[in-house]
Amino acid sequence: MATDERSVFSRIIAGEIPADVVHDSERIIAFRDIAPKAPVHILVVPKTESYRDVVELAAGDPALLAEVVATAQTLAAEHSNGEFRLVFNTGASAGQTVYHVHAHLLSGHLEEGTLAH
Numbered sequence: 375m376a377t378d379e380r381s382v383f384s385r386i387i388a389g390e391i392p393a394d395v396v397h398d399s400e401r402i403i404a405f406r407d408i409a410p411k412a413p414v415h416i417l418v419v420p421k422t423e424s425y426r427d428v429v430e431l432a433a434g435d436p437a438l439l440a441e442v443v444a445t446a447q448t449l450a451a452e453h454s455n456g457e458f459r460l461v462f463n464t465g466a467s468a469g470q471t472v473y474h475v476h477a478h479l480l481s482g483h484l485e486e487g488t489l490a491h
């Protein structure tokens with residue numbers, strides 16, 4: 375696959391683009407969002423390129439989705455008070471811009487009732 379066809383997250387995983395990585399395990403990487411929308415805004419990203427969004431991930435590898443959630447909980451405890459919002463933008467009209475499945479972990483004094491990240 376040509377470099378320009380790969381997602382920005384694949385390039386971060388490959389070490390081609392720098393990122394503030396806070397977690398790196400066999401199947402998951404997590405790094406701080408470049409444009410944070412909350413005091414803690416971390417992207418939790420499966421390393422596989424197989425799934426474009428959370429619907430595909432849930433159908434294809436539910437154990438990996440569960441690992442994303444568990445990783446988010448651990449990171450929320452490490453970087454905040456353990457309470458968090460987990461957002462999966464799915465589709466362009468819902469705000470998805472990177473088609474490599476990822477969760478937005480948001481934590482730290484979020485506005486009540488605000489669902490947008």
Ligand code: 5GP
Pocket residue numbers: 382391393394405406407408409410417462463469470471472473
């Ligand atoms: P989406 O809009 O697809 O749900 O989320 C993509 C997220 O990736 C956005 O919040 C955006 O700020 C973040 N992002 C895009 N490019 C980069 C990058 O090069 N580095 C980091 N750390 N985050 C990025």
